[in-house]
Amino acid sequence: MRNFNFFQRFSRNFRDYDSQFKLVLLCTTVSGGGLLAYGEAVATSETAVPEKKKVLVLGTGWAGTSFLRNLNDPRYEVHVVSPRNYFAFTPLLPSVTCGTVEARSIVEPVRNIFRKKHVDSRFSEAECIKIDAVNRKVYCRSNINNNSNEKQDFVVDYDYLIIAVGAQVNTFNTPGVTEHCHFLKEVEDAQRIRRTVIDCFERASLPSVSDEERKRILHFAIVGGGPTGVEFAAALHDFVSEDLVKLYPGVKDLVKITLLEAGGHILSMFDKRITAFAEDKFRRDGIDVKTGSMVVKINRRAIATDEWLRVEGTNNVYALGDCATINQRKVMEDIAAIFKKTDTDNSGTLTLKEFQEVMNDICERYPQVELYLKNKQMHGIADLLKESKGDVQKESIELNIEELKTALINVDSEMKFLPATAQVASQQGAYLAKCFNRMEECEKNPEGPIRFREEGRHRFKPFRYKHLGQFAPLGGEQTAAQLPGDWVSIGHSSQWLWYSVYASKQVSWRTRALVVSDWMRRFIFGRDSSQI
């Protein structure tokens, strides 16, 4: 292709100056066939150069977008398929429900994200309807109707498939939920909630409505006392008490906000100080918190992957984000293989020295071991092994396989599922992109831990989640923050931390500028209450 372009440019130059360079033009015409033939020959030889690997990414949420942003090896050819042509900064969705931030300010077109990269990328707005893993094909259906109301179907080939389609909202099979509730997961949900809140205030202002009815219309119930539910309750309270109060003076006293939480406390995943502060603040604000009102069973349905985010039973299909769950390998399942690999002199017993040599690999492959050591406040492997051997000298410790089993028997209890959060999805996307960027390099020099069941080493280190902390905005310019190292902060200062973190995490300068200007606009003019 490049050669042909060159030829075109070349000939165009001649066309522009044809009167001056007639002789040269003639030469070109004569040699044109040769040039074309050369171009073809090069094209043929170019196909001998390894073709670009086709990476198909399904989804443009946190995981998919984080993967796209971090992939930079030009030897891939990326095709992104998603029903949404944009990435949405979902942590700001509660702000969108009340108009503190505009929906458009938190979305960025996917094409804009990969336009600035050197990786060949294309996007198709469609849903995946079937995956044919044997033939490496994905069947897609466009979600835009054409004029005759038909949807376009098409097939995409892949060498690697990245599934990052997110998850459906879990209704826990509660009857009536789908018909009568609003969810808060997509940008459209947030916009719908915003319109519905205004509609409720308009309906309550109609002259024909009784006071009883008004109260019913203006009773907002929020299900879920996690950070999102708490943030939405707080945002709604601020919206009502700071803005709507001025425009709907007749109905403001009838508003009631109830927050329903299945467990015993709201924000139960946070430090107790935060929970207590939040519950106290909500009581003062008049937000009715009802805890322990129901208990439901969570059936997590997801695609199971290994610690490298590869879908179990496949070689080239990856799943990450909310749609995936890492099935961490249990130490006890592999205990025989671990013993065999560790016992380098095949003596039937392990010495401390033998163990120490593979300890790093074990901790990397089975992160629960490290967690266990940390939680038991053990300083090294010797402490762990000593547990099963009693009070002996460190250097003389020797274990047979049964004693090793006893030493490690409780380790697997430390295995934890990762939460379905933006932070996890984003880190997984970045991790996978880094693996893809270094695929060839790591193929030659694997950098992962020893394979205990097979020979050699894993190509990559397994995925490790690093928790960076969590925020829970409580309204009235106050936010609770819990950062790693049990650092807890509540109040106005953490609200400013929240502002700066969320501004800095935006995917583009455009959304950053928009979000910041939305905040400024809210400070100056308040929130808008038109039904737009």
Add this chain to the structure above:
Amino acid sequence: MRNFNFFQRFSRNFRDYDSQFKLVLLCTTVSGGGLLAYGEAVATSETAVPEKKKVLVLGTGWAGTSFLRNLNDPRYEVHVVSPRNYFAFTPLLPSVTCGTVEARSIVEPVRNIFRKKHVDSRFSEAECIKIDAVNRKVYCRSNINNNSNEKQDFVVDYDYLIIAVGAQVNTFNTPGVTEHCHFLKEVEDAQRIRRTVIDCFERASLPSVSDEERKRILHFAIVGGGPTGVEFAAALHDFVSEDLVKLYPGVKDLVKITLLEAGGHILSMFDKRITAFAEDKFRRDGIDVKTGSMVVKINRRAIATDEWLRVEGTNNVYALGDCATINQRKVMEDIAAIFKKTDTDNSGTLTLKEFQEVMNDICERYPQVELYLKNKQMHGIADLLKESKGDVQKESIELNIEELKTALINVDSEMKFLPATAQVASQQGAYLAKCFNRMEECEKNPEGPIRFREEGRHRFKPFRYKHLGQFAPLGGEQTAAQLPGDWVSIGHSSQWLWYSVYASKQVSWRTRALVVSDWMRRFIFGRDSSQI
């Protein structure tokens, strides 16, 4: 009411200090009946004070909002009924279709508009379904469904009714228009067009679509070569060539924009220089202008009013904006009455002196007379009368009724319908509010022209439209402007005039700041192409 509140406050004071003022409390209790009786007596005497006049406004478009903003007599009690709880700055709708300006930036809640006024106002989000002019009642239906999918009906009383409901889009009964076309009249229309344009680009980017199909999908046809159609065509062209080109490089060459105009030229209501410039610019931009492709008959349906915007046959119902049309009185219909009123000495002939005394009233009551004089370049009434009398001395002119008819026979040909524009609606709203503000004053000292058919004078001067000029943005930061006095300007400088006029005309500082920041954002980051 105020008395009762006073009583409550009074007794609460006692409750708070009951231990200290037991004696006084006793007195109050004893005299409580008296106090209440006094309160009732005052309430009765208060009804003797003239009650507030109830003004019911239907619609929150240009006319209704302009009326609300200008009404400031606290003796009125205003109830606004409209299916939209906001006012939209419609001249910026073409900008919204392409994301140069956000929908939210051009809307302002109606409640915000009258919150800052001293006039008692309330708003109900509903449609008017029936007017009972005899009993002065309007039947309304809320357009928000309640949970059981029922719509609330209610009745509103009025003393004065202002109808400013706007007009439906005229499809000229063309088959298929409603099903297959987008209109550009409401904010929702603009948002829908924006999403549809992006959808078309996404559909054309699907791998399974043929080139033929792609071309069909990316062919945008715009009907109507007036300022709105031209502005939208230009905005769409800019959107494609400045922004979408970067994100959809594969399909940009397939885009085609066609502008269909029934008449011989686009922008036919503007100066010929502007039409020529616009047609030439569009040709260079590759916008296909097809003129004279169809001729349709316009059946204007509207509520007929007199020159004071009062609905014909009523006394207290007014109609303004797109839903109304002023039925200007013809001079020839009133010619006998005019002759009688002018002939003060009952001589059967009019002298120039007699005529000059009522000339101002005639010109005010029948604006076509003034227009006729201006167009014929006549300097005064003498010139007009001379026409029918031939070459005589000014002072000796005398006309009988037949000669007066001859003199005025062509005057009524100058009567013009006002265009259905924001400018007209806005001026009508402001005019009517001023009349309402000075109702009582003008009842006593009428300031309008003489009533030719009856006795006395009209209370108010009739409505006169003052054309302030018109813009036609042509894309590429160029705008054509035609201002009064045949002042024509085309190019970048008038684009800046356009920016400043549209910024200054915003109804609130909030929308002004938003619109300006939207423009700045567009300059820096371009337009957004997410499907939000």
